[in-house]
Amino acid sequence: MNDTVPAPSVLLARKAVPLGGFNLTFLSIEIRRLLRNRRTVVVTLIVPVVLSLLFSQNKSIQALSKIGLPVATTMIGIAVYGAMLAATSGGAMVSIERSLGWSRQLRLTPLRPAAYVAIKLIVAMLLGLASVTVVYGYGILSGQQMTPSQWVLTGVLAWAASLVFAAFGLFMGYLLPSENVMQVIGPVLAVFSLLGGLFVPVSLLPAAMQEIAPYMPTYGVVSIARFPLVGGAFDPTWLLSVVAWTAVFAAAAMVLFRRDTRRA
Amino acid sequence: MVGAPSSPAAIELHDVHRSFGQVHAVDGIDLRLALGEIAALLGPNGAGKTTTIDMILGLGHPDSGTVQVLGMPPAAAVSRGLVAAVLQTGGLLKDLTVRETLRLTASLYASSRPVDEVLERAGISNLADRLVGKCSGGEQQRLRFALALLPDPALMALDEPTAGMDVEGRRDFWSAIRRDAEQGRTVLFATHYLEEADAYADRIILLRQGKIVADGTASEVRNLSSGRSVRASLADADQATLSRLPGVRSVEIRGDRVLIQTMDSDAVARYLLTSTAARDVEIVAHNLEEAFLALTSDEQEPAA
Numbered sequence: 001m002n003d004t005v006p007a008p009s010v011l012l013a014r015k016a017v018p019l020g021g022f023n024l025t026f027l028s029i030e031i032r033r034l035l036r037n038r039r040t041v042v043v044t045l046i047v048p049v050v051l052s053l054l055f056s057q058n059k060s061i062q063a064l065s066k067i068g069l070p071v072a073t074t075m076i077g078i079a080v081y082g083a084m085l086a087a088t089s090g091g092a093m094v095s096i097e098r099s100l101g102w103s104r105q106l107r108l109t110p111l112r113p114a115a116y117v118a119i120k121l122i123v124a125m126l127l128g129l130a131s132v133t134v135v136y137g138y139g140i141l142s143g144q145q146m147t148p149s150q151w152v153l154t155g156v157l158a159w160a161a162s163l164v165f166a167a168f169g170l171f172m173g174y175l176l177p178s179e180n181v182m183q184v185i186g187p188v189l190a191v192f193s194l195l196g197g198l199f200v201p202v203s204l205l206p207a208a209m210q211e212i213a214p215y216m217p218t219y220g221v222v223s224i225a226r227f228p229l230v231g232g233a234f235d236p237t238w239l240l241s242v243v244a245w246t247a248v249f250a251a252a253a254m255v256l257f258r259r260d261t262r263r264a
Numbered sequence: 265m266v267g268a269p270s271s272p273a274a275i276e277l278h279d280v281h282r283s284f285g286q287v288h289a290v291d292g293i294d295l296r297l298a299l300g301e302i303a304a305l306l307g308p309n310g311a312g313k314t315t316t317i318d319m320i321l322g323l324g325h326p327d328s329g330t331v332q333v334l335g336m337p338p339a340a341a342v343s344r345g346l347v348a349a350v351l352q353t354g355g356l357l358k359d360l361t362v363r364e365t366l367r368l369t370a371s372l373y374a375s376s377r378p379v380d381e382v383l384e385r386a387g388i389s390n391l392a393d394r395l396v397g398k399c400s401g402g403e404q405q406r407l408r409f410a411l412a413l414l415p416d417p418a419l420m421a422l423d424e425p426t427a428g429m430d431v432e433g434r435r436d437f438w439s440a441i442r443r444d445a446e447q448g449r450t451v452l453f454a455t456h457y458l459e460e461a462d463a464y465a466d467r468i469i470l471l472r473q474g475k476i477v478a479d480g481t482a483s484e485v486r487n488l489s490s491g492r493s494v495r496a497s498l499a500d501a502d503q504a505t506l507s508r509l510p511g512v513r514s515v516e517i518r519g520d521r522v523l524i525q526t527m528d529s530d531a532v533a534r535y536l537l538t539s540t541a542a543r544d545v546e547i548v549a550h551n552l553e554e555a556f557l558a559l560t561s562d563e564q565e566p567a568a
Contacts, residue, residue, distance in 0.1 A: 014344040017374040025371035029364050036359050101354020105411075108321060108351075109372040110343040 020112030022119065030123050040089050044127055048082030048135045055199065056142060063204055070229055072146050072154075075139045077198035079158040080222045082131030084189060087162035090124025091169020091253075092181045098260065099178040113257065121166045128162030146229060153228040161221035164242060167249035168217065174256035192218045217245040272335025274299045274419045274450040275320055280329035282315050282474075289315040290326070291474035297452060299418065302445050304461035305454040307471035308560050313454035314352065316471070317423045320452070321349050334418060345373045345415025350408045350422040358397030362388060362407055365396055369411050376414040386410035387440055402433040409440065420444075422453040426460065438464050458556050472560040485559075491527035492549050496542040498522045509535055 035041060055061075055074050064073060097103050106116060136155050146154070172185055193199060195209055196218025202210055213219055220241025227234060275297040282290040290312045297303055305313045318324035319331050322338030333341040341347045356365065363379060370376040383389045386406045391399060399407065405425060412420055422441070426434040442464060445451050455461055461468050462482045470478035470485060478485045491511065501522045506515045511528030522542070526532045529547045536542035 014346060015374050016343045017372060021372040023371045026368055029360065029368045032364070033357070033359055097357070100357060101351075102357050104323070105351070105355030106372075107323060108342060108349050109369060109415075110345060110374070111372045 017110040020115035021110050022115035027119055027122060030119055031126065034090070034093075034123055034127060040127075044082065044086040044089055044131050045134050047085065048078050048131055049138050051078050051081065051199070052135060052138050052142070064201070067201075067203055069201060070145070072139070072144045072150075072229055073201060073226055074199065075135065075144050076154050076158055076226050076229065077193075077201075077222055079132045079135040079155065080161050080218065080225055081189075081193050081198045082135050083128035083159050083162035084165040084192070084218065084221075086127035086131040087124040087164075087166040088169035088172070088185055088189060089182070090127045091120060091166045091171075092173040092176075092185060093123075094120060094170060094173035095176055095178040095181040098174070103260070117170065117253075117257070120170065121163070124166040124169060125159075125162055128166070129159050132159045132162075150228050154225050157225040157228070158222075161218075161225060161242075164217055164221060164246045164249065167246055167253055170253040171249045171256065174253055174260055192216055196222060198222050214241070217241070217249075220245070271299070272332070273297060274301065274334060275452065276330075276332040276335075277316075277320075278330045280316075280319065280326045280331060282312075282319065282324065282326050288474050290319070292329075293471075293474070293476055295469065295476065295479075297450060299450050300448055301467055302451045302465050303453075303467040303469055304465035305452065305469050305471055306456070306458065306461040306556070307454075308456055310473075311471040311560065312474040313456075313471055314423055315474075317349070317421050317452070317454055320421055321347065341419075345376070346417055347419045347421065348412035348415055348417035349420070350405070350412050350425045352423045352425075352427060356396045356404055356407065359395065361393050361395055362399065362410075363392040365407060366410060366414065370414050373415045377416050379414075382410040382413040385413055385440065385444060387436065402429045402437070405429065405433075405437065406440070409437070413444070417449070419450045419452065422451070424454050424456070426455075426457070434460070470556070470559050477559045485556075491525065492529040492547050494524045494526060494529050494532045494536070494545065494547050496522050496536050496545045498536065498540055498542040501540075506532075506535075 052075060055078065061071050061074075064071060094103070132155055136151065169185070172181055176184055195205075195212050196202075196216035197205065197213055198218055202213045202219070205213065214237065220238040223235065223238040224242065227238075273296045275295060277293050277295040280290055280293045281288070293312075293316060305316060307313055315324060319326055320333060320338060322342050331338055334346050338347070360368070363383070366379045366382065370379055380389070383392055386409045388403060388406045388410060391403055391407075396404065396407065409422075409425070412422075425441075426437055429437060438460070441451065441453075453460075453465070466481065468478070468480065468482055468485045469476055491513065497520050499520050501515075501517050503515050503517055506512065506522070506524060509524075509526070509528075510531050511526045512532065513525040513527065515525075516523040522536075524532050533545055533547060536545055
């Protein structure tokens with residue numbers, strides 16, 4: 001028995017942490033961790049630029065002008081792809097943290113699950129922002145044409161898209177073991193991209209694929225991002241697509257997250 | 265040990281049960297730990313130590329019964345940084361440095377001890393800038409201990425903290441814990457090393473098959489199963505008669521061999537030699553190791 005036991009009143013006066021543990025130290029260390037993960041950074045920043053390079057030397061430019069679409073349409077699609085890849089990878093990082101037991105360690109701290117998820121989403125969105133910036137930077141250098149307000153609006157909208165996929169990444173991160181989370185995500189994102197019209201606009205896809213396209217999680221996102229450039233009528237189903245898919249992925253992530261934390 | 269009603273126990277378990285499928289991992293535990301106690305949960309693998317500690321930390325919930333930590337539910341105590349833990353496995357990010365891991369965790373508490381101070385107290389100041397993935401198992405365990413020190417918890421729970429460490433690592437680790445406990449912290453640790461419980465705990469709680477089978481100081485636990493073993497060769501031994509001899513705690517018959525645990529070895533030996541055909545009578549005194557084995561062995565023994 002010790003003789004210097006603290007008075008119970010002192011102990012019980014302790015308070016819980018504000019904001020459920022959300023704080024800038026946590027955020028900055030998470031960002032530093034992300035930057036240390038070179039593979040993720042390289043893949044999410046380099047792959048979209050390589051794609052831009054491929055599509056700029058392709059006949060697709062002529063195909064676009066034939067149906068009256070500006071050349072920058074493809075660049076916006078690639079920016080959405082980059083934001084999607086970045087945000088999904090960021091969200092999927094929870095898979096590694098689960099397998100290492102870090103999530104369990106955090107449960108021994110006052111950190112609230114909502115604050116943890118918020119940190120993960122912010123980090124995923126920042127990586128998405130970096131990806132869009134790199135694609136647009138390359139676009140400016142390679143002489144893509146848009147008005148200043150179109151550059152800003154399409155860029156912001158392409159980036160906002162990454163929120164859908166940050167939720168998707170969290171869903172995958174709680175669903176899959178860390179060894180194969182990226183192996184599954186890669187092909188799934190490729191299908192989303194091709195069928196959703198990121199690289200080749202939906203109107204140029206084969207008829208059967210055009211039927212499926214509106215049901216892809218990428219469809220609404222990329223249509224909204226291109227709207228300031230392409231113009232025409234705004235289709236409300238685009239917005240419905242974005243809201244519905246975000247809700248579906250977030251709900252699925254939440255269900256799996258609850259299952260994960262209940263299992264002790 | 266009896267506190268005023270206003271001062272809560274560090275830990276209070278009341279009739280706690282927890283099953284996993286068919287296995288009753290914890291099968292009716294009542295336990296009260298006063299503030300400032302240093303107690304060991306001692307038992308073989310599968311005795312329910314980890315399950316008990318998980319419930320005290322709010323990582324698991326009892327199927328029935330109540331768990332209170334400092335007079336509140338475990339989750340409330342955790343969210344106030346009143347309880348911290350060093351777990352058996354995992355729980356560290358390999359791509360952070362030791363200092364970053366501590367800074368991150370410190371940022372999650374309303375108030376915490378300075379990072380440099382806990383580095384010092386856990387004896388890992390020299391490792392501050394090393395990546396966690398490059399630290400040895402023992403070093404990572406010291407980091408877990410440093411993490412647990414951050415909130416300056418009233419109660420620290422450790423689940424087999426020295427599993428896998430070499431002898432020197434274990435000694436260093438325990439001297440850090442012991443130094444820390446002198447500041448008034450309540451410590452509960454699970455171990456299956458008898459010598460650890462004996463050397464570092466003021467109180468030993470012996471678990472077997474999810475139940476507490478002994479609870480007291482090391483010497484009390486030793487006494488509980490003190491007395492001696494009497495062995496003899498005896499054909500057709502009469503278990504019922506032997507069990508009724510004064511002081512006999514258990515009688516085990518294996519073929520022609522009889523093993524009797526007793527508080528009065530003289531009476532058993534006298535009976536065997538004068539009233540039966542027993543041969544090769546041996547009398548062996550118990551040590552703590554045997555007390556541990558006697559109290560925790562999985563075979564059902566008649567109650568004392």
